[in-house]
Amino acid sequence: MGVAYSVGEVDHLKHRQPRLLIREKHPNHHLVVKKNKVHKLLSHPVNPTEKNWEIIRMKDSRRRMSLCSSEDSEAEEPEQPEEVDDALLVLSKHSLLLDAHDLEQLAAQMPARTWGYPWQLAYSTAIHGSSLKTLYRNMAELDNPVLLIVRDMHKKVFGAFSTDPFRVSKHFYGTGETFLFSFNPDFQAYRWSGENSYFVNGKYDTLQIGGGGDGFALWLDADLNHGASFSCPTFHNPPLSTQEDFIVQDLEVWTVQK
Known part of the structure; x- marks a missing residue:
């Protein structure tokens, strides 16, 4: 790597x-x-x-x-x-989930306002344990875009770029710059379709990204152990994971430093 x-x-x-x-x-x-x-x-x-x-x-x-x-x-x-x-995406420390080629592909999809800034690790299951509550707590003071990366038990890597840090909210939040991605193993990005604005919704027991159909584009439980991914109207994406229901092996969230 x-x-x-x-x-x-x-x-x-x-x-x-x-x-x-x-x-x-x-x-x-x-x-x-x-x-x-x-x-x-x-x-x-x-x-x-x-x-x-x-x-x-x-x-x-x-x-x-x-x-x-x-x-x-x-x-x-x-x-x-x-x-x-x-547009190169530079991390403040080594990522367990992304190599230099992955970062180059992701950087090409990032909004111009994030270009040239380093990214710091806000949350990692390898460091902070598996807890959605801890993830929210680590982002409580943040106000910059975040990058979520997940690796499932089948070694598939995927995730989402969110224009807003993850937080508990009664309603969906975010903007049309939000997008999904997967390495399958080839890189694919799934941008906003314009059909709805179901970008991100944080609950105490789940994190939801994309919606409006039979399921969320990316769903994670309170322990960040189990997840699900379905095709949804927000991004017109296929399931991101190897299977629609998956087990999380590793998870990282990075945020841009300005």
């Missing part, structure tokens, strides 16, 4: 220049730090004091990549537009 590195691991580079590229002498491993935001991920931690690393300016990196592209068709691809770089 790949690793998404902490912004803290590159803090010592943020204050050197506004646009720096730390580049290993290998075409596929690099990390861009611009305007105090991480723009690309590495396959392993950075130690820029080692001899196989060099620090160069962004403009020089583009020139080198251009030269490499003309000399070798297998060289590094030209840098993508900055809006794609900005």
Whole structure:
């Protein structure tokens, strides 16, 4: 599994220049730090004091990549537009459920207002135990979007992006930016259909996402041990889990830091 590195691991580079590229002498491993935001991920931690690393300016990196592209068709691809770089999803610590490729696919679906910010772990069954009550308590002071990831006992990974942190409410809440996703194993995203506004509803004993049909798109019980997933009008999604009723193996919730 790949690793998404902490912004803290590159803090010592943020204050050197506004646009720096730390580049290993290998075409596929690099990390861009611009305007105090991480723009690309590495396959392993950075130690820029080692001899196989060099620090160069962004403009020089583009020139080198251009030269490499003309000399070798297998060289590094030209840098993508900055809006794609900005969209990279960087976690504050390692995720048990998502690797670097998963994060790249998810980042492309995120609202632009979340781009460039690190994400912190708000809740994890591996750390906090299995309790919906604890999940709500950990989000009581939050006011930013959250990312829910579930892995069932069949190793299927799926979840939801919510524009609002999970909380107990009498009614559904959220906006049309809310979406579902699954890795099956290929990544699929399911966006708002516009048919209803049943985005998220938190009860003391259940968490419900999507609705309006025969069941919820994603439903979790009070112990976060059992769940269910059905097709629903809100997202026109198929069941996200391996089976409509599933057992939770691991669960994480991340929130964007601003």
